[in-house]
Amino acid sequence: MSEILVKGTSADVMLLLEGTFPYVSGGVSSWVNQMIRAFPEIRFGIVFIGSRRQDYGEMVYALPENVVHLESHFLYDFPPPPMVHGSAGDAKAFAKSDELHEILREPGHEARAGELIRELMPLLREGGALSKDAFLYSKRAWQTITEQYRQFCTDPSFTDYFWTVRIMHKPLWQLVRIAEGLIPARVYHTVSTGYAGFLGAMLRYRNARPLLVSEHGIYTKERKIDLFQSQWIRDNRNVFERDISQISYFRELWVRFFETLGRVCYDAGDEIVALYEGNRRRQVADGAPAGRTRNIPNGINLPRLAALREKRAPGVPPVLCLIGRVVPIKDIKTFIRAMLTVVRECPDAEGWIAGPEDEDPEYARECRSLAESLGLGDKVKFLGFQKIDELLPKVGVLVLSSISEALPLVVLEGFAAGVPCVTTDVGSCRELIFGLPGEDADLGAAGGVVRIADPAALAGAALALLTDPARWRAAQASGIARVERYYTQDQMVGSYRTLYESLTALPDHARQDGAAGGNPARCPVHGGR
Numbered sequence: 001m002s003e004i005l006v007k008g009t010s011a012d013v014m015l016l017l018e019g020t021f022p023y024v025s026g027g028v029s030s031w032v033n034q035m036i037r038a039f040p041e042i043r044f045g046i047v048f049i050g051s052r053r054q055d056y057g058e059m060v061y062a063l064p065e066n067v068v069h070l071e072s073h074f075l076y077d078f079p080p081p082p083m084v085h086g087s088a089g090d091a092k093a094f095a096k097s098d099e100l101h102e103i104l105r106e107p108g109h110e111a112r113a114g115e116l117i118r119e120l121m122p123l124l125r126e127g128g129a130l131s132k133d134a135f136l137y138s139k140r141a142w143q144t145i146t147e148q149y150r151q152f153c154t155d156p157s158f159t160d161y162f163w164t165v166r167i168m169h170k171p172l173w174q175l176v177r178i179a180e181g182l183i184p185a186r187v188y189h190t191v192s193t194g195y196a197g198f199l200g201a202m203l204r205y206r207n208a209r210p211l212l213v214s215e216h217g218i219y220t221k222e223r224k225i226d227l228f229q230s231q232w233i234r235d236n237r238n239v240f241e242r243d244i245s246q247i248s249y250f251r252e253l254w255v256r257f258f259e260t261l262g263r264v265c266y267d268a269g270d271e272i273v274a275l276y277e278g279n280r281r282r283q284v285a286d287g288a289p290a291g292r293t294r295n296i297p298n299g300i301n302l303p304r305l306a307a308l309r310e311k312r313a314p315g316v317p318p319v320l321c322l323i324g325r326v327v328p329i330k331d332i333k334t335f336i337r338a339m340l341t342v343v344r345e346c347p348d349a350e351g352w353i354a355g356p357e358d359e360d361p362e363y364a365r366e367c368r369s370l371a372e373s374l375g376l377g378d379k380v381k382f383l384g385f386q387k388i389d390e391l392l393p394k395v396g397v398l399v400l401s402s403i404s405e406a407l408p409l410v411v412l413e414g415f416a417a418g419v420p421c422v423t424t425d426v427g428s429c430r431e432l433i434f435g436l437p438g439e440d441a442d443l444g445a446a447g448g449v450v451r452i453a454d455p456a457a458l459a460g461a462a463l464a465l466l467t468d469p470a471r472w473r474a475a476q477a478s479g480i481a482r483v484e485r486y487y488t489q490d491q492m493v494g495s496y497r498t499l500y501e502s503l504t505a506l507p508d509h510a511r512q513d514g515a516a517g518g519n520p521a522r523c524p525v526h527g528g529r
Contacts (some may be wrong), residue, residue, distance in 0.1 A: 001053050001077035002178075008069030011045030013500060014185035014203075018049045018196035023059040024069075025356055025385050027409045028191060028216050029061065031298065036064045042500065045069035045185055047178065049195050051076045052278055057358065060385070073178055075171035075195060089140025095127030096120060098144065110417045113463050117264060118205050124176045132173035136166060153247040168257055175199045179206055186504045187212060190265065193220065194258060197265030204268040210503040213269040214296075215279065217427070219405040220255075220286060222261045250444040263287040270506075271408035271499055276428040278482050298407050299492030302484060304389075306414035309480075311393035312418060320462050321352040321395040323388065323410045324402070326364045330355075331424070333370055334455050335401040340374050341459035346466055350379055352395070354386040396472070397462050402426055403452050412487045415479030420472060421447040422461040435482060446479035 015021075021032035036044050044067050044258050050056055052072045063070065081420075100116040123130040135141050149161050175195060181204040189212040190200035197213065204211040265273060266288040273296050274280035284290045320342060324330045332353060339351035357364035364382075371380040388410075392398075398414040398421040405427035412432070423429035433449050435441035448461030465472045 001074045002071065003073075004071045004301045006063065006067060007216060008043075008045060008183055010043075010183055011069055011185045012043045012504060013039075013184070013187045013189050014045040014047065014069075016188060016190040016196040016200050016203075018045050018192050018194050019051070020191065021046070022059040022063060023048065023050065023056040024359065025060050030409055030485075032191060033061050033064070033130070034301070034489065035493075035496065036067060038489065039497070039500070040054065040064075040066050042066060043068045045183060046071070047182065047196075047199065048072040049175075049199070050074050053077055060356075062522065069183055071178075071182075073174060078170060084512040085137075087134065087138045089134055089138030090129035091140060092143060093120075093123050095133075096123075096138045097130060098191055099453065101148075115506050117201075117267070120201055121176075124173060126173075126177070126181060131137060131149075132170070133171075135169065153249055153459075160250065168254065171195060174199065179203050185209065187500065189214065193262035193323065194267040197262065199260045199266045201268035204270075207517060208508040210270040210506050211265075211268050212271050212499060212503060213265060214273040214519070215283065215406070216275055216298075217404060219277075220258050246367055259286070259335045261310075270503060272364055273499075279406055296492060296495045297479075297487055298409050298412060298435060299487050300409065300483065301488040302416055305413055307391075308389060308393050308417040313393075316466060316469055317351060317396040318346055318349040318466060319394060319396045320399050320466075321391065321397075321413075322399045322401060323386075323391070324355045324400070325359055326353065326355055326357040326367060327360045327383070329402060329404055331403050331453060332363075332367045334453050335399055336367060336371050336374065336376065336380055337455035337474070338399075338401070338458040339371075339376055339380050341456060342463060342466075343376065343379050345459075345463050349466065350381060351376070352381050352383055352391075354383045354391055357387050360511050363393040388413055388417070391516075392419055395419050397422055397447070397465050399462060399528050400429065401425065401458060405429060407432070411414055412483050415446060415487075418476050418480060418481055420465055420475035422458060422465070424452045424458075425446070425449050426452065432482070435478075440482065440486065443481045443485070444478035444487070445475060446482060447475050486522065492522070 015032065015036075017032060020026065021029040030486075046067060046069065047217060048070070050072065082186045096116060097120065097483055100120065115252060120130060122128065125131065128134070129225050145162060145165055146158075149158055151163050155161060156523075182203065184207070187210050188200050188203045190196045191214050193213070193215065195335055200213065203209070263286070266283065266286070269288070269292060272283060272288050272293045274283055274293065275295065275296055280295050283293055320335075320339065322330070322332065322335045326332050335353070337349065339349075342349050342351070353367075368382060371377060392414060395414075396419070398411065398419045400408060400411060400421065400423040402424055403426065405423075407428040408423075411421050411423065421433065423433060430449050431440075433447050434445050435443055438506065448464065450457035450461050465475060
């Protein structure tokens with residue numbers, strides 16, 4: 001299913017967004033909104049990619065005036081199966097596909113892998129030798145699937161294998177259709193790898209215009225977390241076949257699939273941006289050519305947020321606030337459990353959860369039930385989506401209990417508004433709280449850092465700030481100094497302005513040098529063993 005909400009004829013920068021702006025609130029969406037508004041002279045186009053239309057409501061962000069094109073595509077709203085006739089399949093095309101699968105399993109063939117990927121992409125279009133119909137209904141495709149099942153699959157269910165392979169690949173042909181019909185752009189900018197990144201690679205090779213890749217979190221890492229927690233992936237091994245030290249074959253299959261999408265995106269990217277050095281190194285380990293990577297930290301609108309300090313009442317409000325989506329990766333339950341200890345030590349304290357609950361309604365219900373079962377119904381408040389300008393002046397300590405983050409924008413916003421923070425030890429949070437060695441660290445600690453999924457430690461670090469005004473004021477001053485020196489919007493926008501200007505000025509080209517450099521990709525379905 002597709003929707004074109006704003007129709008343009010061309011764009012300067014085409015943003016490729018998966019599951020974020022303008023339908024979903026959160027850190028990445030806020031960053032996208034911030035970026036578009038920071039460049040009023042640039043005409044932005046947007047391609048939004050989601051799962052199913054029913055998974056998203058109306059837009060939660062008003063479109064800035066410089067958005068000249070917006071189209072939305074929902075990859076898992078599959079149309080009814082068409083009336084088709086079987087075919088033999090193009091032997092040469094499937095032989096190339098088989099060759100790609102083979103060389104992706106072994107290191108040392110990176111250049112040939114890149115050539116094959118570029119050669120195969122045009123064959124995916126409608127009527128091509130590897131089109132959706134050819135993949136789903138040809139005799140050659142059936143032979144490939146059955147052969148690979150016998151050779152590699154460790155799950156006894158061929159039926160589940162067959163349908164997993166089909167469902168896994170069907171969105172790729174929708175991405176081909178999107179690429180074929182998209183209006184021209186001078187630069188393509190994807191804010192993740194995954195499906196949006198694969199679309200960016202196709203557009204890069206098809207139209208010979210540069211691709212900029214920005215990652216807030218590492219997409220493949222976050223998808224692994226999602227896949228390991230998922231309940232819908234089958235494991236059909238019996239008790240004698242199952243090795244509890246190994247994940248199920250179908251989870252492994254999906255992981256390899258997203259790893260390969262990421263590698264294709266990295267290979268195509270002209271510039272690859274991480275938020276901090278740890279994630280840049282992770283990108284390189286996952287296949288990004290090191291010479292095309294760089295760090296650009298998040299930056300915040302300092303004047304607007306600094307003004308919120310004047311709205312704060314004297315003293316330290318006994319309010320702990322978690323700002324974020326109510327989803328498992330944010331580990332809301334650890335925050336709720338921590339509040340049990342906080343309230344015992346500080347009966348006036350409250351825990352606020354400010355974020356949408358519609359992304360994973362079942363998890364949100366579990367969180368509400370947990371708060372009730374712990375007797376915290378009147379102490380833990382679910383506020384839904386809130387405007388931070390109204391929220392932050394009322395907060396004593398910002399809390400982030402996530403099991404995965406990159407460089408969380410909400411921590412920087414809290415610092416600028418004068419709110420210290422307690423975080424889990426994920427992403428760049430440790431360097432945000434304590435600073436990098438040198439002048440940054442000399443600014444002092446802006447809060448506390450604790451282990452993942454440790455409610456007692458989270459509560460202890462929060463109470464240390466709430467119950468010690470002098471310590472709280474020192475942490476507040478450190479956070480303000482750190483964000484003012486290192487994390488301003490002007491610094492971030494300046495870095496992206498340089499990138500946009502240099503990439504936009506490039507002539508049409510199809511880069512050949514090192515397109516498949518770095519570590520070898522893994523076959524998305526069959527290989528990597």
